[in-house]
Amino acid sequence: xxxxxxxxxxxxxxxxxxxxxxxxxxxxxxxxxxxxxxxxxxxxxxxxxxxxxxxxxxxxxxxxxxxxxxxxxxxxxxxxxxxxxxxxxxxxxxxxxxxxxxxxxxxxxxxxxxxxxxxxxxxxxxxxxxxxxxxxxxxxxxxxxxxxxxxxxxxxxxxxxxxxxxxxxxxxxxxxxxxxxxxxxxx
Numbered sequence: 001x002x003x004x005x006x007x008x009x010x011x012x013x014x015x016x017x018x019x020x021x022x023x024x025x026x027x028x029x030x031x032x033x034x035x036x037x038x039x040x041x042x043x044x045x046x047x048x049x050x051x052x053x054x055x056x057x058x059x060x061x062x063x064x065x066x067x068x069x070x071x072x073x074x075x076x077x078x079x080x081x082x083x084x085x086x087x088x089x090x091x092x093x094x095x096x097x098x099x100x101x102x103x104x105x106x107x108x109x110x111x112x113x114x115x116x117x118x119x120x121x122x123x124x125x126x127x128x129x130x131x132x133x134x135x136x137x138x139x140x141x142x143x144x145x146x147x148x149x150x151x152x153x154x155x156x157x158x159x160x161x162x163x164x165x166x167x168x169x170x171x172x173x174x175x176x177x178x179x180x181x182x183x184x185x186x187x
Contacts, residue, residue, distance in 0.1 A: 003039070007032060007033060008035065009035040010035065012033065015029070016028070017029070020036060042075055042076075043082065044073050045082045045086035046073020047071065047090050047098055047118065047121035050166060051122070052139075053166075055139060055140055055142070055163070057072075057140055057146075058071075058072050058093045058094050058130065058136070058137040059137065061132065061135040068149050069146050069151060071159065072089055072093040072096075072137070073089050073093075073118065074133075083119065086100065093130060094130050094134065095126070095129035096125065097123070097124045098123055099121060099122055099124055101121055102119065102120050103120075104118050104162065105173070108176075108177040109178050110177060110178075111178075142163050154178055
């Protein structure tokens with residue numbers, strides 16, 4: 001989101017970045033009304049959906065990296081829960097109605113201020129339709145997944161780990177970030 005040039009509260013053009021008393025970060029503050037404009041990370045929510053040993057992936061139609069494959073996921077909207085956001089994104093990108101089973105992975109991408117929340121889910125209805133952000137969607141057997149065309153390394157790592165765990169029948173909950181490449185198991 002671009003930095004506002006005018007105060008969202010009073011309309012003043014007197015916006016400057018400084019650290020408010022008692023705060024830990026520099027913030028964009030209005031010189032006219034003292035409104036503090038917080039710039040916070042974006043939350044991306046999505047799902048791993050498995051059906052009969054196959055995994056739902058969608059092929060991106062939009063930048064960045066159109067043509068690559070990923071889990072159905074996208075930006076959370078104001079007024080919705082992370083679960084609602086994940087299910088809405090699955091529906092919009094693949095036309096699949098799903099039900100969340102449990103949280104699965106949370107990872108941060110600090111350099112671009114994003115947080116990904118991925119849930120385990122099951123498909124309830126498959127309509128055969130998909131939205132404009134998707135070129136194609138399919139359920140892939142593990143050996144058919146286009147691993148070299150996966151959109152983002154963390155998505156690949158999550159999917160690889162999930163497939164291993166499905167074979168073992170035991171699922172964890174994970175957290176990590178792309179700065180260190182470390183993902184931690186939580187019991």
